[in-house]
Amino acid sequence: MPDYVPHTPEDISSMLDFLGLSSTAELFAAIPASIQLSRSLEIDAGISEADLSFELAEIGARNSSVGAPGSGLVCFAGGGAYDHEVPAVTRALAGRSEFVTAYTPYQPEVAQGVLQALFEYQSFIGRITGLPIANSSLYDGSAALVEAVNLAVAEKHCQRVVISRGVHPNWREVLATFAAGTGHQLELAELPTGATDWSSIDASSPAGAVVVGYPNFLGCLEDLAEARIFADRVGALLVVCQDPVTAGILKSPAEWGADIVIGEAQAFGTALSFGGPYLGFFACRSELVRRLPGRLVGETLDLSGRRAYVTTLRAREQDIRREKASSNVCTNETLMAVTTAIQLGWLGTVGLREVGLSSARAAHYARTVLTKIAGVELVTTAPPLREFALRLPIPANEVVEALIGEGFLAGISLAEGFEGTEYEGALLLAFTERRTRQEIDNFAAALARVVTK
Amino acid sequence: MPDYVPHTPEDISSMLDFLGLSSTAELFAAIPASIQLSRSLEIDAGISEADLSFELAEIGARNSSVGAPGSGLVCFAGGGAYDHEVPAVTRALAGRSEFVTAYTPYQPEVAQGVLQALFEYQSFIGRITGLPIANSSLYDGSAALVEAVNLAVAEKHCQRVVISRGVHPNWREVLATFAAGTGHQLELAELPTGATDWSSIDASSPAGAVVVGYPNFLGCLEDLAEARIFADRVGALLVVCQDPVTAGILKSPAEWGADIVIGEAQAFGTALSFGGPYLGFFACRSELVRRLPGRLVGETLDLSGRRAYVTTLRAREQDIRREKASSNVCTNETLMAVTTAIQLGWLGTVGLREVGLSSARAAHYARTVLTKIAGVELVTTAPPLREFALRLPIPANEVVEALIGEGFLAGISLAEGFEGTEYEGALLLAFTERRTRQEIDNFAAALARVVTK
Amino acid sequence: MSAPLMGDASEPTLFEFSSPGRRAFSLRTTDLPDVPMDALVPRPHQRGEPLEIVEVSERDLVGHFTRLAHRQYSVDLGAYPLGSCTMKYNPKICDEAASLRAFAGVHPATPPSAAQGWLQVLVELEEMLCEITGMAAATLQPAAGAAGELTGLLLMRAYHAAKGDHRTRVIIPDSAHGTNPASVTLGGYEVTTIGSDERGCVDVAQLREVLGPDVAGIMLTNPNTLGLFEEDIVEIAAMVHAAGGLLYYDGANLNPILGVVRPGDMGFDIVHMNLHKTFATPHGGGGPGAGPVAVSQRLVDFLPGPRPVRASGGVGFELVRPPASIGRVHSYFGNSLVLLRAWSYIKLNGAEGLRRVAEIAVLNANWIRASLRDLYDSPYDRPVMHECVLSVASLKRATGLRALDVAKRLLEFGFHSPTVYFPLIVEEALMIEPTETESPETVAALVVALRTIAEEARADALAGVALRAVSSPRTTPVERVDEARAARQLVPTFDASSYHH
Amino acid sequence: MSAPLMGDASEPTLFEFSSPGRRAFSLRTTDLPDVPMDALVPRPHQRGEPLEIVEVSERDLVGHFTRLAHRQYSVDLGAYPLGSCTMKYNPKICDEAASLRAFAGVHPATPPSAAQGWLQVLVELEEMLCEITGMAAATLQPAAGAAGELTGLLLMRAYHAAKGDHRTRVIIPDSAHGTNPASVTLGGYEVTTIGSDERGCVDVAQLREVLGPDVAGIMLTNPNTLGLFEEDIVEIAAMVHAAGGLLYYDGANLNPILGVVRPGDMGFDIVHMNLHKTFATPHGGGGPGAGPVAVSQRLVDFLPGPRPVRASGGVGFELVRPPASIGRVHSYFGNSLVLLRAWSYIKLNGAEGLRRVAEIAVLNANWIRASLRDLYDSPYDRPVMHECVLSVASLKRATGLRALDVAKRLLEFGFHSPTVYFPLIVEEALMIEPTETESPETVAALVVALRTIAEEARADALAGVALRAVSSPRTTPVERVDEARAARQLVPTFDASSYHH
Numbered sequence A, B: 001m002p003d004y005v006p007h008t009p010e011d012i013s014s015m016l017d018f019l020g021l022s023s024t025a026e027l028f029a030a031i032p033a034s035i036q037l038s039r040s041l042e043i044d045a046g047i048s049e050a051d052l053s054f055e056l057a058e059i060g061a062r063n064s065s066v067g068a069p070g071s072g073l074v075c076f077a078g079g080g081a082y083d084h085e086v087p088a089v090t091r092a093l094a095g096r097s098e099f100v101t102a103y104t105p106y107q108p109e110v111a112q113g114v115l116q117a118l119f120e121y122q123s124f125i126g127r128i129t130g131l132p133i134a135n136s137s138l139y140d141g142s143a144a145l146v147e148a149v150n151l152a153v154a155e156k157h158c159q160r161v162v163i164s165r166g167v168h169p170n171w172r173e174v175l176a177t178f179a180a181g182t183g184h185q186l187e188l189a190e191l192p193t194g195a196t197d198w199s200s201i202d203a204s205s206p207a208g209a210v211v212v213g214y215p216n217f218l219g220c221l222e223d224l225a226e227a228r229i230f231a232d233r234v235g236a237l238l239v240v241c242q243d244p245v246t247a248g249i250l251k252s253p254a255e256w257g258a259d260i261v262i263g264e265a266q267a268f269g270t271a272l273s274f275g276g277p278y279l280g281f282f283a284c285r286s287e288l289v290r291r292l293p294g295r296l297v298g299e300t301l302d303l304s305g306r307r308a309y310v311t312t313l314r315a316r317e318q319d320i321r322r323e324k325a326s327s328n329v330c331t332n333e334t335l336m337a338v339t340t341a342i343q344l345g346w347l348g349t350v351g352l353r354e355v356g357l358s359s360a361r362a363a364h365y366a367r368t369v370l371t372k373i374a375g376v377e378l379v380t381t382a383p384p385l386r387e388f389a390l391r392l393p394i395p396a397n398e399v400v401e402a403l404i405g406e407g408f409l410a411g412i413s414l415a416e417g418f419e420g421t422e423y424e425g426a427l428l429l430a431f432t433e434r435r436t437r438q439e440i441d442n443f444a445a446a447l448a449r450v451v452t453k
Numbered sequence C, D: 001m002s003a004p005l006m007g008d009a010s011e012p013t014l015f016e017f018s019s020p021g022r023r024a025f026s027l028r029t030t031d032l033p034d035v036p037m038d039a040l041v042p043r044p045h046q047r048g049e050p051l052e053i054v055e056v057s058e059r060d061l062v063g064h065f066t067r068l069a070h071r072q073y074s075v076d077l078g079a080y081p082l083g084s085c086t087m088k089y090n091p092k093i094c095d096e097a098a099s100l101r102a103f104a105g106v107h108p109a110t111p112p113s114a115a116q117g118w119l120q121v122l123v124e125l126e127e128m129l130c131e132i133t134g135m136a137a138a139t140l141q142p143a144a145g146a147a148g149e150l151t152g153l154l155l156m157r158a159y160h161a162a163k164g165d166h167r168t169r170v171i172i173p174d175s176a177h178g179t180n181p182a183s184v185t186l187g188g189y190e191v192t193t194i195g196s197d198e199r200g201c202v203d204v205a206q207l208r209e210v211l212g213p214d215v216a217g218i219m220l221t222n223p224n225t226l227g228l229f230e231e232d233i234v235e236i237a238a239m240v241h242a243a244g245g246l247l248y249y250d251g252a253n254l255n256p257i258l259g260v261v262r263p264g265d266m267g268f269d270i271v272h273m274n275l276h277k278t279f280a281t282p283h284g285g286g287g288p289g290a291g292p293v294a295v296s297q298r299l300v301d302f303l304p305g306p307r308p309v310r311a312s313g314g315v316g317f318e319l320v321r322p323p324a325s326i327g328r329v330h331s332y333f334g335n336s337l338v339l340l341r342a343w344s345y346i347k348l349n350g351a352e353g354l355r356r357v358a359e360i361a362v363l364n365a366n367w368i369r370a371s372l373r374d375l376y377d378s379p380y381d382r383p384v385m386h387e388c389v390l391s392v393a394s395l396k397r398a399t400g401l402r403a404l405d406v407a408k409r410l411l412e413f414g415f416h417s418p419t420v421y422f423p424l425i426v427e428e429a430l431m432i433e434p435t436e437t438e439s440p441e442t443v444a445a446l447v448v449a450l451r452t453i454a455e456e457a458r459a460d461a462l463a464g465v466a467l468r469a470v471s472s473p474r475t476t477p478v479e480r481v482d483e484a485r486a487a488r489q490l491v492p493t494f495d496a497s498s499y500h501h
């Protein structure tokens, strides 16, 4: 087994001598003997790095991964986790050990690298959302949603939260889990066309937050103007869950009047990774900055007058404010934020637009091709963009299982979060700039075979 | 297609303006129009990085690689190129862009990283060979051999070179190729037992160099004492081609009296890479330092008295000495030397010995198992270490082809360089610390099937 | 824009390298029909102005972020003795594990049948963490320690609620990490803070006073943030349980107890772990982490779902929802790649390796304490576990030297600073955690540096000159940073910057 | 041993971190029988004393080499305008290509049937290089430029020998790179040096004089090392060919002619290329490189073998030995992974991309020349190709400033230095090659820095004070290094070091 501890037996005995001890066991004298573990842990003996590699290969072979050039599944699954291009340059830069093995930048004088990268990340998120303030990351889209709702509720002193069913069902579930602690009351707005219908919600009593996706989980473009009107009517802050990949082609949520824009930024350089680590982004209007959850990096000067960066307005944070903090978040997803800054630098203005456009173009083509298959039809009527849900002649989960054998991850079979709605059992497909015409044609052929079998 | 050139059209026209030019074509005015290329190069249009990845995957699938955990061929081929363990830490450190994208350390003040790593590499090679001087790398084992012979010939003013057939046949061929320029006369000493028989060589006329492998290409331990005696008899320098992986268990060539020790150090952290880039190492006695080929790093001080490193005794080199230089080498294999320093640091004293021992142990076990197969026998009688050659009932090249289908790279089928000897058509097998009992047993079973078919 | 490197100029932002028309990206050839914008996006949704983010070449992108990396300290560069952060060396093999396509390339919506490898890793990791902590089951979903805390508190809440027991308060010692009280609030409880006694441990008498039928539980860090083991833990556990409360173990710093003592055996009901500390996941400059929560048998049914488990049939793995699950606490299964690293780390070390981690981490910390207690105050002067808290209080009175100055001056010696001003109950605190991966030589060099700083301060004070440490650091990429200015004139994005060039 | 980082202490050698009993390695479990040493190695061959190399922990290994990396300039950190070295930015995708198992994991003795992917890459690269140079065929075996030169000279020798033509001399201009004459010697020829004329080009009259039946050929660099295109090349080629000689093209610096003009069309018979310059293989701190040699039709039969070619059957690829092959010049097929990078780079750029490389490389160089020629001497005052050679001669006379000082002072501005004192025919030469990957902004900043240095020198000289540049660099990891001492008191290994701690 490898040994990552440098101490030789001689080192240990001379250090123990210095401490006046005769064995390492004595180091634990403060621990009552009654509770000390009197046996070894029942964990296998350590193995060598080489043996671990073989074990990883063996276990990994039991997974079906997507997107590898020339092997793996062709990916049509999305729902907040997308198969976008990650270039070698992003991997190389984000993988630098200075970024990977640093701690939270508590000593700014030796952490300008991470701090400046986070400052640039915040600047990118500001532009993408259209808002002036962005924090330096949260765990994932669901965590960003929870924090957004907490902020809105605190700001508006009202625990009623109206949320569109078009927000990611897992995120809605996380929100509900945490609402058990905060006591927020959640109310669901339905999606008759695929887009949210606010009219059926009681607008006479106030709400703290109104939450909507853009595009939403079913891939539909929501009318945010209506959402804004509804939020104003109930006196709530408008929280928009944005798919940031569409920012290059869509009007920004801020332009539509959003107060808080959050979302999942995995799409910008982070691997699919079976769901994590991902990256929750969070942006808001300036007035809300003192309630901002998580870390915020600001520009300043050093004593010699040079530009420098530092985490700022820390009085919001838990290590200072403790039980009165705006959030309990401490460790966040800094490395993913740095990755995103690099990836957005790589994409640039033109690339970001191109990725949005190409994804939409692929979805458009696929809609045309796939809905030609007998019994396959779109379940929504609201305008789609780069994702859409299909009704199939046989249950979507069976289709997904069957198509894995054909080399496709067909999409997400809608179930949890859509129980009892017309969307239950539909197949949600997502498109990125990596999907080719050939892949879509092959997929259509395979799907046709499976649904007509 | 990607564009690695940052200049925008506006940049170009303003720069042209400044130069008083109106088009980039005018930049080439000094080139006679008659020879300027009047068409585009017939090279395909550029492709995107993503497309390249797919193309690489497609082409790569036509190769059979070895040694990957859980896939690829199990490797029993050696002959200067070995499947040794390369840990993640070596890859991570040697892959750092400061090492990868630096030039030759011409400005020592900003090249201490590469210079110190090379100094440490030289120190390692000094210990492994047992000699006090080592250069900072040559192209590969064959280049090191050529340089060693050139040095010996120059030192002894005698162009006769006696070389054992037990030196890598490809290296011998390279030596012969270059001898067309230098005019050295090469004479081959035979391997009756697998080890060299110097007695049949005319010892009455002088020679510049006597060259022998340790262990030699057939895996046999040469009696270097005899080689030393023979070299003394003909007044030559003794050049030993060392397998450095065996250094932890064998007496050093210097202890046996070698004047120059060279070899291939791919085994220390460099990938098999279809034969390159590899790493030729070169060490010699102190008196020979002024004829040393290639770069030498020395320790010194900076103006403030701090320890520093710099390339030294540069007057030997081609950029200063031109046609009188000790060698023409300029660009060498620095990155592989840095890799080797890292890998040897990882192995350390115990690991280096362990690798040598384990390799020998695997070979020992395999010899026992494989020679039990009917018609399979060892072709040498001299003591073997971690490689050995087998005579098989059917031609070795057919066996190699057949066993690829069974998941093994069976070894090297001896042909070139052994024409007309008893070794022609034998199979040379090599063992490293990565070969397990299970792999050897499986291989034996497969070999038995193939040779008895 | 030039590219300053060896010089001491600061690095421009990426935005300042931007020039219209430059590009780094290239994408797959898709051969898709070129549909016009209007057919893809209804007019009202189309952007008016193009979204300008940046336009740089790949070359400038690489230069910029490589230079930024050279302005960043990290474990790979040197010792990082930040107390409570466990900045140990992280084996590179774990980075490689996390970059394997077979794991990193798996979409979270992949059906369990096609993600058996992942489920195996998650289940095995859960089992190993339960063995390490002495608990019955665990959720791997929480993405960091604080998320684990909140999850734990929601489990506590669900447990009491299921019994119809409405409790409103959670007890926390004053030495606790800030995330504890913040999580308690989000868990819907009120914080009751209790003090530490003269030993630096929970004041048992005070605890007895505040315990009552409205107490849902207590959150303890053990060893606590002073690096001290709560010796009365068995008694405390009995008291809290007797009062109907649950015991929550903040296991952010599990390093010193690996294979030595287990929270479950101490009587705890809920334990969160920071895999990004103890289990050698690099910290990424502030994340990602992973904060699994392990629980005793009575809480298992409340765990978040979906939960990877061994298949009921005996072969393979499946996802289930515990019967009284509090629900999801993460979009998917947690920070899976971090979990894979931790799994790898435990596999590499094995039982003996983990115990060795604990022993050496504690040995290093005690050696440091013993080597510095003549020059720095040692407020609770007892042997410590994995970290020691010293105080600059006396030195400050004598010379004016503050903990902050020590931290800044230490940077000039090539070390990262310890944690300062935490725990809050120690004046001018320096919280030093060497970890087990720093050699005796490195630990000794750190001691020498800290001794030098104290002695310099004494000499300067004696000589009546300004303390050297107050103007440090000077050899770092920037000098001491003006934090007040950052807050006063908030510049949170490049667009808000006043430094347009 | 401490681990100095931000401070300015130097980094100890790895050996100084060594302590008996420490280890970093771990190996596969093999389950092989534990045979005693005597059964493995005959006694006389067994080592007496154990071979001590070093004993360090993985943590110290990583810290050490990471800190060394932080003491190293590189293209990824900034501009590297070393003339004749073409230090352009190297796309990261090429690094990934070279690390693919499907290529990097292939043993060189793999039979061609199982290495078809590799052979395809090699054959396609050969074809592309031939199209770029206008030649008939190429060998990819030489591991660097100098190896290519020697290979080319042996081809020249074999060609003449096959005709029974014994020639003894090779002509080289005085501006040639040092490898040229050194290779000529190793090729068994005598060097005849010819001068450059006032234009900086080959002195055609002198050439005519030295040509004769004993001349095997001429080696030319075009553009030459002054960055100038040899305008008389067509005439020169005719002259040399008429005398029965061959023309060798030193194509180390192919950057400026990509898609613009081809050595074959100029009349050359042999061309070597430095793929590690033009084709964006990172230089690795001094290698590996690759120096393929392309030849005209009459030399094809002499090329080294084994040679990857399209299979005679039409499908796939095979290895052949050219009928009159000079033999191998490398252990295997050359620096294959470097060749794969070059193949990738050409595929990425395509024909237009390569031409764009040439145009911008030349544009940048001329812009620099034009921006500096008022302050620095421009010895041959003509437009240049991819690099320009300036001289500090006048400044030296006026102020004492030497090319070396300019180089050292420039480091403080965050740039690498240009090549200095080469070519030898220019006094106090600065040879500046910006390459096409540096933006106009970076190139402008370089010019500003070089102008500042000249102006500082003038100001200092006027003020009668010591030149600032003479004591530079000070902001680098070490100050100016004592090169004389290194040669005088040779310390080539740690064991020879006098700094044992």
Ligand SMILES: Cc1ncc(COP(=O)(O)O)c(C=O)c1O
Pocket: A329, A330, A331, C084, C085, C144, C145, C146, C147, C177, C179, C180, C221, C225, C250, C252, C253, C274, C289, C291
């Ligand atoms: C004792 C203690 N508890 C809780 C935490 C919070 O963990 P995290 O930062 O992962 O949210 C930390 C780490 O900062 C800690 O040290």
Ligand SMILES: Cc1ncc(COP(=O)(O)O)c(C=O)c1O
Pocket: B329, B330, B331, D084, D085, D144, D145, D146, D147, D177, D179, D180, D221, D225, D250, D252, D253, D274, D289, D291
């Ligand atoms: C003009 C010229 N010729 C030849 C060489 C030698 O090439 P290499 O260093 O690859 O041997 C170089 C590079 O240093 C060069 O610039």
